[in-house]
Amino acid sequence: SQKIEQNSEALNIQEGKTATLTCNYTNYSPAYLQWYRQDPGRGPVFLLLIRENEKEKRKERLKVTFDTTLKQSLFHITASQPADSATYLCALDTRPSSGATNKLIFGTGTLLAVQP
Amino acid sequence: DVKVTQSSRYLVKRTGEKVFLECVQDMDHENMFWYRQDPGLGLRLIYFSYDVKMKEKGDIPEGYSVSREKKERFSLILESASTNQTSMYLCASSLFGGYAYEQYFGPGTRLTVT
Numbered sequence: 710s711q712k713i714e715q716n717s718e719a720l721n722i723q724e725g726k727t728a729t730l731t732c733n734y735t736n737y738s739p740a741y742l743q744w745y746r747q748d749p750g751r752g753p754v755f756l757l758l759i760r761e762n763e764k765e766k767r768k769e770r771l772k773v774t775f776d777t778t779l780k781q782s783l784f785h786i787t788a789s790q791p792a793d794s795a796t797y798l799c800a801l802d803t804r805p806s807s808g809a810t811n812k813l814i815f816g817t818g819t820l821l822a823v824q825p
Numbered sequence: 826d827v828k829v830t831q832s833s834r835y836l837v838k839r840t841g842e843k844v845f846l847e848c849v850q851d852m853d854h855e856n857m858f859w860y861r862q863d864p865g866l867g868l869r870l871i872y873f874s875y876d877v878k879m880k881e882k883g884d885i886p887e888g889y890s891v892s893r894e895k896k897e898r899f900s901l902i903l904e905s906a907s908t909n910q911t912s913m914y915l916c917a918s919s920l921f922g923g924y925a926y927e928q929y930f931g932p933g934t935r936l937t938v939t
Contacts, residue, residue: 717865743927752829752915752930753868798868812858812883813928817867 732799739801848916855921857899
């Protein structure tokens with residue numbers, strides 16, 4: 710069955726450092742991968758989308774890589790700030806056989822804590 | 826600004842009650858989704874809809890039903906609430922198509938069934 714793994718342990722880093730979060734998947738080949746941020750008690754907020762034919766995508770201090778050979782995506786936040794503290798979710802599309810709605814499968818998320 | 830709203834932030838219901846969770850989006854999106862989120866299990870898809878009056882089961886539809894009478898509104902119904910349906914319920918919407926458009930989420934409804 711399709712499986713997505715994110716590090717369940719919290720990631721603690723010092724302000725100003727680069728945070729790197731990992732998303733691994735098995736048993737399927739997504740065409741797209743998305744990253745979301747979720748604050749406590751709130752709904753997830755979309756951050757970045759990367760296609761299978763893209764190696765890297767950037768947006769301000771955020772960078773995402775997508776390695777379809779390793780079946781892995783890395784999510785980087787450079788010059789991290791305490792305000793970046795949140796849970797980060799990766800999500801992969803399920804590549805439907807028809808042109809119908811493309812569903813996402815979400816990982817369980819990694820909690821990032823940036824210490825001042 | 827894009828907006829998805831949910832009818833309640835917190836809800837407490839008794840076992841056996843019929844529960845309605847409402848979701849409204851103002852982005853004219855075709856797709857709407859209902860998820861539940863539980864610690865250690867992540868977001869799990871209950872039902873989704875890609876058009877008015879259309880619905881498809883997600884990964885955990887048992888014990889739930891949905892209704893989409895208007896494009897902007899998607900309702901989740903718990904026919905007879907049970908304690909194992911205590912959870913955070915999240916609604917989302919997105920554009921339709923084979924392309925995996927990003928999903929916009931509502932603030933969530935924390936439902937407690939006693």
